Amino acid sequence: MKKLGILLSGxxxxxxxIARAVQExxxxxxxxxxxxxxxxxxxxxxxxxxxxxALCIPSQGRxxxxxxxxxxxxxxDHKVDLVCMxxxxxxxxxxxxxxxxxxxxxxxxxxxxxxxxxxxxxQALEWGVKFSGCTVHIADETLDGGPILRQAVVPVxxxxxxxxxxxxxxxxxxxxxxxxxxxxxxxxxxxxxRRVIEVKKEGEGPKKV
Ligand code: GAR
Numbered sequence: 001m002k003k004l005g006i007l008l009s010g011x012x013x014x015x016x017x018i019a020r021a022v023q024e025x026x027x028x029x030x031x032x033x034x035x036x037x038x039x040x041x042x043x044x045x046x047x048x049x050x051x052x053x054a055l056c057i058p059s060q061g062r063x064x065x066x067x068x069x070x071x072x073x074x075x076x077d078h079k080v081d082l083v084c085m086x087x088x089x090x091x092x093x094x095x096x097x098x099x100x101x102x103x104x105x106x107x108x109x110x111x112x113x114x115x116x117x118x119x120x121x122x123q124a125l126e127w128g129v130k131f132s133g134c135t136v137h138i139a140d141e142t143l144d145g146g147p148i149l150r151q152a153v154v155p156v157x158x159x160x161x162x163x164x165x166x167x168x169x170x171x172x173x174x175x176x177x178x179x180x181x182x183x184x185x186x187x188x189x190x191x192x193x194r195r196v197i198e199v200k201k202e203g204e205g206p207k208k209v
Contacts, residue, residue, distance in 0.1 A: 097139060150176040
């Protein structure tokens with residue numbers, strides 16, 4: 001069975017949605033490690049409560065690659081096949097990316113390539129876009145720039161605040177991230193340039209539009 005390593009920095013609601021999918025058997029993998037760069041992260045507390053192996057390696061004050069080398073070693077020690085960043089608010093060094101080629105996923109609360117970076121729900125509101133959403137992509141050496149596995153769109157309403165928009169997007173994150181992880185775990189994707197194409201299971205027809 002494939003092994004997942006979850007990286008988080010905060011609340012951990014995406015981690016919880018992945019954990020539920022694993023526990024329900026929707027994702028046929030095990031979570032071998034939940035790792036946070038912030039020891040006070042709620043997500044790490046939840047991971048322990050839920051009975052997962054959870055570790056904190058504080059990143060504050062550490063040089064990027066030196067920190068990443070330690071994290072990569074821990075992930076490899078736990079035989080992790082697929083790394084899932086779930087609100088892990090750090091940029092990965094090329095060393096990290098190369099240690100898990102095409103095996104690191106990230107979720108981002110915008111319709112990439114619009115609004116990479118931080119505070120993106122606020123940026124979407126300020127820009128005045130009428131739709132926003134979330135993206136699951138393969139992490140590469142660019143910021144929020146790797147090939148896209150899944151996206152979901154939500155409307156931006158006239159009376160939205162950063163909070164209401166974030167919540168609407170988050171509900172979609174909890175739906176598409178486990179789906180994307182499942183595709184990876186089942187080796188059901190192939191890539192054509194930047195395009196990620198879903199390989200259908202036997203007997204599955206083309207999706208109706
Ligand atoms: C999520 O909205 C996720 O998309 C975002 O952080 C939040 C974490 O929430 N990630 C990024 O902004 C990465 N650039 P969670 O801790 O409850 O899963």
